[in-house]
Amino acid sequence: MNAEIFPTSIPEPEGILKEAFDSRKFTYRRLGFVGVLGLLSLFGIYLEYRFLLINGISPLEWATLLLFCFLFPLLAFGATTAIFGTIQRIRGGDPTRISGLISGQNASPKELPPTAVVIPIHCEDVARVAAGLESMMKSAASVGLGENLDFFLLSDTTDPDIWLQEEKAFSKLSRKPETKGRVYYRKRRINLNKKSGNIADFCRRWGRRYRYMIVLDADSLVTGECMLNLIRLMEAVPNAGIIQTVPKIIRGKSLFQRLAQFGTWLGNPIFGAGSYYWQVFSGPFWGHNAIVRLKPFMEHCGLPGLPGEGAIGGKILSHDTVEAALIRKAGYTVWFAYDLEGSYEECPPNLLESLKRDNRWCQGNLQHFWFLFVGGLRISSxxxxxxxxxxxxxxxxxxLLLIATSFTVMADTDYYRLASIPEEWAQFQESMYLPVFYGLQIYTILILFMPRILSFLDGLFFRRKxxxxxxxxFIISFFVEFIQSVILAPAYMVQYTRFLWMTFWNRKIEWGPQNRDPSQGIDRMAAARALLPQAxxxxxxxxxxxVYYPVLFYWLLPITGGWLLSYFWGVWTSSSKQGELWKKRGFLLTPEESKPDTLLSDTETLEKEYSEFLEGMESGRGIFLSVVDPLLFRFHTSRLRTRKKESDARKRYMDVLVSNWKESGPGSLNSKEMSRLLWDKRILSDxxxxxxxxxxxxxxPWWKERFLEYQTRIRKEQIVSWFR
Incomplete structure (x- = not known):
């Protein structure tokens, strides 16, 4: 192992980092945060206790109070984070933030250590992935990182057509002079452990060649300047194991995406600053748009199997939080570079796709239950x-709290209605019951919406321009995004409860391909099955x-209203036309749209180029080209190994598959059988x-039809090249 690439010890912090590692100041930070959190929580719990005490506390009301004592601090946690984030924004930024070290780094990019940029993919839009990869390579070269970075496209794709599209796109990308020798493509034959297994496979094969690894998702984009800053920060903080950026949402086309894009742009700065205030060097890791120190990552972040094979057992679905905990356990730090610019990602195109993603995340996060009791983990982890x-x-x-509170109000209403005459009941309501009830409600709403209020003020006075x-x-954009959150929050509550119920019944979720294309719209029948029952x-x-409890009707109206409107809102916001219309009218704009960004514009241009290049490779056509087209055939087979030994039984089995393909077309084979043929160099050569x-x-006829299409496309390309 190269000692220059992998230092053998964890150096002590120096310079301005000492302030961040000052245990006394760090303790004061957390005590201050917990103190404000406690005060906000205790006052809310006191108001709830006063409300329940009006008619004496029954067993149901004790249960309600217990639930409230557990859940209200979660609301207060968000408000506290926003308060401290606002304070840091007002004072000009946290003095211990890691991005403050960038100005002191003057090393030439050529002097920086070798770094790998890895992009795990699974059945993604190949044109978008290839375009993003090439634009990031250009951006990295523009800041002097051309010789330091190697880019790895790590495929776990199971669809044969998409696999061959990846190879064709890579053949084009790797031939370009500016990318040659800097980009690599790896297709795993066995998709063991999904994304985490893909990363582990990279670490085993190539990890020792690099000091750092920048991890991206298929929809990630990171500027060369951001990559340069991440590497420099790793060099400046020798005990940093992970530095996580906060990716901004970009390329929103549907109205749902544009609302999410605007909301995260508005809220992330305050939430990021507030989260960093109590986390400092014990930050989060989201598994993408982050840089990792490879040596400790390889040594300490191997993921164990979980007990059992049920929904929260077996292989870990969400690996990032566990990896951050393990690297902290090893003595390294995890930093949250919340204000580092140039990190981007995309979001699901509609509400249904967002819920599908949340379903996977929900079960993955529930699996982490086992790690709450693992010895040696830091309290922050x-x-x-x-x-x-x-x-x-x-x-x-x-x-459960809503149900318990509703029954409590019903019981109180029935009791006072029967125990007093109407005039006394009305006077009691106005003088005692409703003031306490409304006081509790107003305070709860204030704490709930505190982050949005502070984000609104920050955006209006400091960030709007x-x-x-x-x-x-800006005002209209904020209120539309606010209305979406009010409408969808009750729907998310029901859906998350359903996800939990499915998990409790041991229904295991598998990570599948994600739909990132807003032009397809929303599956209305699937959305109706998910959202209309609650309506x-x-x-x-x-x-x-x-009819019977008007007070409860108005109190629960935001909840029931959200249930009624969520389906219709989900369908409306899934429209790309609506998204484009709002953009043209100047609503929901973000800086990435109003200011020119070379990385984003290059990606848009290259995506069109790769889409044209890959045209005609869908619905089995890519499989046909891998056999027939001389260039793609040579490229594909050059990446396959010739079997040294092959049993007679296997030869007979493969020959039967080939015979079926010749005589009956690819429709006679399933995906697994087709993949076996495409992995076999002897078969493809024959x-x-x-x-x-x-x-x-x-x-x-399939062979003849595909061949006519192939000839037609070649002639069209020749004609176009002549006129050029």
Whole structure:
């Protein structure tokens, strides 16, 4: 192992880092944060206790108070984070933030250590991935990192057509002079352990060649300047194991994406600064748009199997939080570079796709339950694990609290209505019951919306101009995004409760391909099955409450209203036309849209180029080209190994598959059988020579039809090249 690439010890912090590592100041930070959190929580719990005490506390009300004592601090946690984030924003930034070290780094990019940029993919839009990869390579070269970075496209794709599209795109990308020798493609034959297994496979094969690894997702984009800053920060903080950036959402086309894009742009700075205040060097890791120190990562972040094979057992689905905990356990730090510019990602195109992603995250986070009790983990790591679990697990508890509070109000209303005459009941309501009830409600709403209020003020007075959005456009954009959160929050609560229920019944979720294309719209039937049932029972509950318990009707109206409107809102916001219309009118704009960005514009241009290059490779056509087209055939087979030994039984089995393909077309084979053929160099070589030597009139029509398409496309390309 190269000692220059991998230092053998963890150096002590020096310079301005000493302030961040000052245990006394660090303790004061956390005590201050916990103190404010406690004060906000205790006052809310006191108001709840006063409300329940009006008619004496019954067993149901004690249960309600217990739930409230557990859940209200979660609301207060968000408010406290926003308060401290606002304070840091006002004072000009946290003095211990890691990005403050960038100005002191003057080393030439050529002097920096070798770094790998890895992009694990699984059945993604190949044109988008290739375009993003090439634009990032250009951006990295523009800041002098051309010789320091190697880019790895790590494929776990199971669809044969998409696999061959990846190879064709890579063949184009790797031939370009500016990328040659800097980009590598690896297709795993066995997709063991999904994404985490893909990263582990890279570490085993190539990890010892690099000091750092920048991990990206298929939809990630990171500027060369951001990569340079991440490497320099790693060099400046020798005991840093991970530095996580906060990616901004970009390329929003549907209205749902644009609302998410605007909301994260508005809220992330305050939340990031507030989170960093109590985390400092014990930050989060999200598994992408981050840089990792490879030596400790390889030595300490091997993921164990979980007990059992049920929904929260077996292989770990969400690996990032566990890896951050393990690297902290090893003595390294995890930093949250919340204000580092140039890190981007995309978001799901509609509500249904967002819920599908959350379903996977929910089960993955619930698996982390086992790590709450692992010895040696830092308290901050346990807090991150617990917050991840509660981000989904608390939905069921909130639903139970709403039900318990509703029954409490019903019981009180019935008691006072029967125990007093109407005039006394009305006077009691106005003088005692409703003031306490409304006081509790107003305080709860204030704490709930405190982050949005502070983000709104921060955006209005300090950040609006940087987005290129007008004053009234900003106000309207904020309130539309706010309305979406109010409508969808109750729907998310129901859906997360359903996810928990499915997990409790041991229904295991698998990580599948993600739909990132807004042009496809939303599957209305699937959305109806997910969202309309809550609309029906929300209507029934609302009518019943309006007749018998008007106070509860108005109190629960934001919840029942969200249930009624979530389906229609989800369908409306899934439209790309609506997204484009709002953009043209100047709403929901972000700085990445109003200011020119070379990385984003290059990606848009290259995506069109790769889309044209890969045209005609869908629906089995890519499989055909891998056999017939001389260039793609040579490229594909050059990446396959010739079997040294092959049993007679296997030869007979493979020959049967080939015979079926020749005589009946690819429709006679399933995906696994087709993949076996595409992995076999001998079979593909035989097929290639068979095709060019055989009489196609005697074969299955599929071969002749695909060949006519192939000839037509070649002639079109020749004609276009002549006119150019």
């Amino acid at each position: 346990r807090i991150h694990i617990l917050l991840g679990i509660l981000s989904y697990g608390s939905s069921l508890l909130w639903a 940087e987005s290129g959005i007008g004053f009234f456009s 029906f029972y929300g209507t029934g509950i609302s009518i019943w409450l309006f 097929l290639h020579f068979w095709f060019w030597e055989t009489d196609l009139s005697k074969t299955h």
